Amino acid sequence: MKQKLVIGTRGSKLALWQANHVAARLREHCPEVTIELKHMVTTGDKILDVPLAKIGGKGLFTKELEVSMLQGDIDLAVHSLKDMPTELPSGLILAAVTERVDPGDALISPAYKTLANLPRNARVGTSSLRRKAQLLNARPDLTIVDLRGNLDTRLKKLTTEKLDAILLAVAGLKRLGWDQQITEILPHTVCLPAVGQGALAIEARENDKETLAMLAFLNHEATRQATLAERAFLAEVEGGCQIPIGVYGQFEAKNELTLNAVIMSPDGKEAVRDRIGGNPVEAASLGHTLAVRMLDKGGREILAKLFAD
Structure with missing residues (x-):
C-alpha cells in the first residue's frame, strides 16, 4: 500500500x-x-x-x-x-x-422567499443555461442576470448587484453549512438538476x-448507476457543448432506475420532456435510449436553432 x-x-x-x-x-x-x-x-x-x-x-x-x-x-x-x-x-x-446530497436547485430570495412570489420582471442571478431556460419556462417575465464566481461571491452579489433572487445548488450550500439561506428548493417539475448534481x-x-x-x-453504487445514466444521456445529446438540459436519475423501486429529462431552448419557450425506467445494470443504455427518443421528438430541432445562433 x-x-x-x-x-x-x-x-x-x-x-x-x-x-x-x-x-x-x-x-x-x-x-x-x-x-x-x-x-x-x-x-x-x-x-x-x-x-x-x-x-x-x-x-x-x-x-x-x-x-x-x-x-x-x-x-x-x-x-x-x-x-x-x-x-x-x-x-x-x-x-x-x-x-449524493440533495441534487436540487435552491432559490435564495430574502425579500420574496419563493419563485411564485417574485414580482414581474424580477432580477434573478444564475450562471447556468439550464437554470435560466427552466426559470424562463416557468416565469417568462423574469430578467436573468449572469452570475459568476465562487459560492460566497455569488451570495454577496445578491446584495451588491441588487438582485431579487439567485439560484444555487442545494448541495454546495448544505456542505458549507449555509443552507439556512435557502428560501425555496425548486421542485423537479420546475427545475430538473444538472447531470451529477449533488x-x-x-x-x-x-x-x-x-x-x-x-x-x-x-x-456509492446507487449514485454511480443513476449518474451513469445521466452522463450517458448528456453524452448523446450534448456532444461536449453547453446546452440547456436537465436530467435526474433515481431509484423509485429497489430494482428500477428512472430517468427524467428535459431539453429546452435558452429562452424557455420550447421544451421536450420525457422519462424512462429500467434495470439499473443497463444505466448507460437507459440514458442513451432516452436521449435518442427526445432528440427524435423535437430536441434535435431545438439544438439546431441553438447552434445556429
Whole structure:
C-alpha cells in the first residue's frame, strides 16, 4: 500500500470542503497513509467575467488537475460531478462517485422567499443555461442576470448587484453549512438538476491500481448507476457543448432506475420532456435510449436553432 496520497483541489471554499471531506474519510479508512492536499487554480477560476457557456463550460474546472494527475504530481482529484466532462482524458477514470446530497436547485430570495412570489420582471442571478431556460419556462417575465464566481461571491452579489433572487445548488450550500439561506428548493417539475448534481467525483489514473483500491470504499453504487445514466444521456445529446438540459436519475423501486429529462431552448419557450425506467445494470443504455427518443421528438430541432445562433 502507498505511504502517501496527494489530493489535487481548487482553492474555493466549496472545493476545499470537498477535498478535506474525502481526505478525512481516507485518513479514517487508511490511518497509516499520509494524505496531503495540493491547491491548484483552474481556467474556470481565472475567467470570472464571461458566461461559462461562452468559454467552454465543463472541463474548465478540471483540466489543470487532470494534467497534474497524468504527470504524477497528484494521485487523485476531487470534483463536483456536475463539473466533469462526459469524456475523460485517456489514462484517467472515475475511481469513485460518492453518495449524493440533495441534487436540487435552491432559490435564495430574502425579500420574496419563493419563485411564485417574485414580482414581474424580477432580477434573478444564475450562471447556468439550464437554470435560466427552466426559470424562463416557468416565469417568462423574469430578467436573468449572469452570475459568476465562487459560492460566497455569488451570495454577496445578491446584495451588491441588487438582485431579487439567485439560484444555487442545494448541495454546495448544505456542505458549507449555509443552507439556512435557502428560501425555496425548486421542485423537479420546475427545475430538473444538472447531470451529477449533488455527487462528488474522485478521479484517478487508470493504471494506479493501489490508489484505485484505496478509493473503492468511497463509491456509492446507487449514485454511480443513476449518474451513469445521466452522463450517458448528456453524452448523446450534448456532444461536449453547453446546452440547456436537465436530467435526474433515481431509484423509485429497489430494482428500477428512472430517468427524467428535459431539453429546452435558452429562452424557455420550447421544451421536450420525457422519462424512462429500467434495470439499473443497463444505466448507460437507459440514458442513451432516452436521449435518442427526445432528440427524435423535437430536441434535435431545438439544438439546431441553438447552434445556429
